[in-house]
Amino acid sequence: xxxxxxxxxxxxxxxxxxxxxxxxxxxxxxxxxxxxAGQQPAAxxxxxxxxxxxxxxxxxxxxxxxxIPAMPTSAVVQTPAGTTDVVGQQLSQIIANDLRNSGLFTxxxxxxLRTVSFPEVTAPAFDYWNGTGAxxxxxxxxxxxxxxxxxxxxxxxxxxxxSELARQGFVVSPSDWRxxxxxxxxxxxxxxxxxxxxxxxxxxxxxxxxxxxxxxxxLAIMDQDGANHxxxxxxxxxxxxxxxxxxxxxxVYMSYVDKRPAIxxxxxxxxxxxxxxxxxxxxxxxxxSPDGRWILFSMAQAGNTDIYRVSSQGxxxxxxxxxxxxxxxxxxxxxxxxxxxxxxxxxxxxxxxMNADGxxxxxxxxxxxxxxxxxxxxxxxxxAFTKLGGxxxxxxxxxxxxxxxxxxxxxxxxxxxxxxxxxxITFQRSTQGSSGKADVWMVDLTGVNERRIPxxxxxxxxxxxxLRP
Amino acid sequence: MYTIAPAMIxxxxxxxxxxxxxxxxxxxPAGASQSxxxxxxxxxxxxxxxxxxxxxxxxxxxxxxxxALHLARDGGLAEPPRxxxxxxxxxxxxxxxxxxxxxxxxxxxxxAPLRGLPAELYDAPNGWSHFTMRYTLPG
Numbered sequence: 071x072x073x074x075x076x077x078x079x080x081x082x083x084x085x086x087x088x089x090x091x092x093x094x095x096x097x098x099x100x101x102x103x104x105x106x107a108g109q110q111p112a113a114x115x116x117x118x119x120x121x122x123x124x125x126x127x128x129x130x131x132x133x134x135x136x137x138i139p140a141m142p143t144s145a146v147v148q149t150p151a152g153t154t155d156v157v158g159q160q161l162s163q164i165i166a167n168d169l170r171n172s173g174l175f176t177x178x179x180x181x182x183l184r185t186v187s188f189p190e191v192t193a194p195a196f197d198y199w200n201g202t203g204a205x206x207x208x209x210x211x212x213x214x215x216x217x218x219x220x221x222x223x224x225x226x227x228x229x230x231x232x233s234e235l236a237r238q239g240f241v242v243s244p245s246d247w248r249x250x251x252x253x254x255x256x257x258x259x260x261x262x263x264x265x266x267x268x269x270x271x272x273x274x275x276x277x278x279x280x281x282x283x284x285x286x287x288x289l290a291i292m293d294q295d296g297a298n299h300x301x302x303x304x305x306x307x308x309x310x311x312x313x314x315x316x317x318x319x320x321x322v323y324m325s326y327v328d329k330r331p332a333i334x335x336x337x338x339x340x341x342x343x344x345x346x347x348x349x350x351x352x353x354x355x356x357x358x359s360p361d362g363r364w365i366l367f368s369m370a371q372a373g374n375t376d377i378y379r380v381s382s383q384g385x386x387x388x389x390x391x392x393x394x395x396x397x398x399x400x401x402x403x404x405x406x407x408x409x410x411x412x413x414x415x416x417x418x419x420x421x422x423x424m425n426a427d428g429x430x431x432x433x434x435x436x437x438x439x440x441x442x443x444x445x446x447x448x449x450x451x452x453x454a455f456t457k458l459g460g461x462x463x464x465x466x467x468x469x470x471x472x473x474x475x476x477x478x479x480x481x482x483x484x485x486x487x488x489x490x491x492x493x494x495i496t497f498q499r500s501t502q503g504s505s506g507k508a509d510v511w512m513v514d515l516t517g518v519n520e521r522r523i524p525x526x527x528x529x530x531x532x533x534x535x536x537l538r539p
Numbered sequence: 540m541y542t543i544a545p546a547m548i549x550x551x552x553x554x555x556x557x558x559x560x561x562x563x564x565x566x567x568p569a570g571a572s573q574s575x576x577x578x579x580x581x582x583x584x585x586x587x588x589x590x591x592x593x594x595x596x597x598x599x600x601x602x603x604x605x606x607a608l609h610l611a612r613d614g615g616l617a618e619p620p621r622x623x624x625x626x627x628x629x630x631x632x633x634x635x636x637x638x639x640x641x642x643x644x645x646x647x648x649x650x651a652p653l654r655g656l657p658a659e660l661y662d663a664p665n666g667w668s669h670f671t672m673r674y675t676l677p678g
Contacts, residue, residue, distance in 0.1 A: 121664075121665055121669060121670055121671060122577060122578060122665050122666065122667060122669075122670035122671065123578075123670065123671045123672075123673065124578045124581050124582055124585075124670060124671070124672045124673070125582075125672075125673045125674075125675075126582060126585055126586065126589050126643075126646060126672055126673070126674045126675075127589070127674075127675050127676070127677055128589030128590060128592040128642055128643075128646055128674060128675070128676055128677075174593065263593070264638070451596070451634055452596075452597070466597060468630075468631050470630065470631075472631055473597055473598055473631040473632075475597045515596060515597065516594060
């Protein structure tokens, strides 16, 4: 029997067995026999009338060792991205960084990596890699094409089983060479974990600099790993709460043009921006619907703040809430049928869910403290929020309420936004004190793997974009 | 950017069950201490593979998977693990049941064949030819 150590692919391959097993008539219900989680007996055996029973607790979840040697090239060619041999080295480094940052993989240290020749890409030296402790191996190549593009090949191997698990090739313009590395990392991550991809995606956020109270705030965009950073606005007007359009071609945000807060849409390609709602009232907290046809936003009028929607092309807003108090922070469910939002109608900020037309508004948060900035997961299974108590913390709960879990425990974490696969959340972390300094951070659903995203200046209000096509 | 070559053409083939030759021997029931030894040996072999599993999401740690296992005399799987039932499933975590099932199955399959089990207790009452495994993720 082959004894592969690639846990998750085998898990996926065997899932069919589990499904098939459901056809077998099940014996008496097991609920009574099964001990509650965390209460397994220290001695793992029982030999009663039902025979031998063994209790196993899994999930210590050590990161998987994975080897990612530099990608060779068929011929060293100068390209706008650099020479192909150097690009090959950088590609493997980006893949290693992506996988390491996920918290699920430990790349083999560079000192243990060997040079891989071009023919060896499809014929790995499994015995050598086995000796490094790697369970998986990523090899690939770079080739400059006659039309100026680059081809990047990406191969994933099971070291112990000495077999190929996946391969994928990408043709990219030299300016997009980093994306080939993210796509390769996504292929590996998806194959080995069963989760959806997220490395080839971008984050928009508010870049901040200057003393507290006189901060210059600019709209900025970067890859999810902080690379390819650029500023979109010049800082003449304060900007807040940027959110990607589903097609990634534009960003909706709030700006204080002429010192009046209003909602604008910024076209990433042209650099042009347009006002969405022509209204004298204050409008804020915008967000696109999943199909991109609508923009949810809040509008304050006559001492009351309610949630509205307007066509993304502009027009007359449609009011969705009308309760006394402040209703804001609307976020659509992935299928567009529901909206989660925050409201202080009960006296303090709490989370509510309503149908997309504003009907059937129901409160779902009932824990102690207040809740703000709810965001529906792209998988639809969770809602992320900011829990306001002595500190601000990022948490998640079920769309029906309940199942609350706090993921961070710092002084002031707020404004969650989901990765495209719904496994990671980016948020803003502020430093305690008078500096007003804030940075962009990420945390996964376990709450264990937390890290700061490097930005040239301070960063606030990050929003994760969809997976790039 | 566009993609070339079919994605994920490599597959990891599920481990084929070994058809164990089960010899009808005169069974001697395993005593309590013997059963404890067998259970500890099984756990010793399975735990390294169980340790590599990841929690798929909040509440998954409350799911208890009960599974029937049939071993061959060489400690390999005589047939694929069979899910018998679940405990701790509610509306909040039911979407993770399939993933926890897969984790439970992989824990055994990846670490089989199991070693060091006493041959004389293979098909004894309370022996190890057939046994039940209950699997959970840590909270």
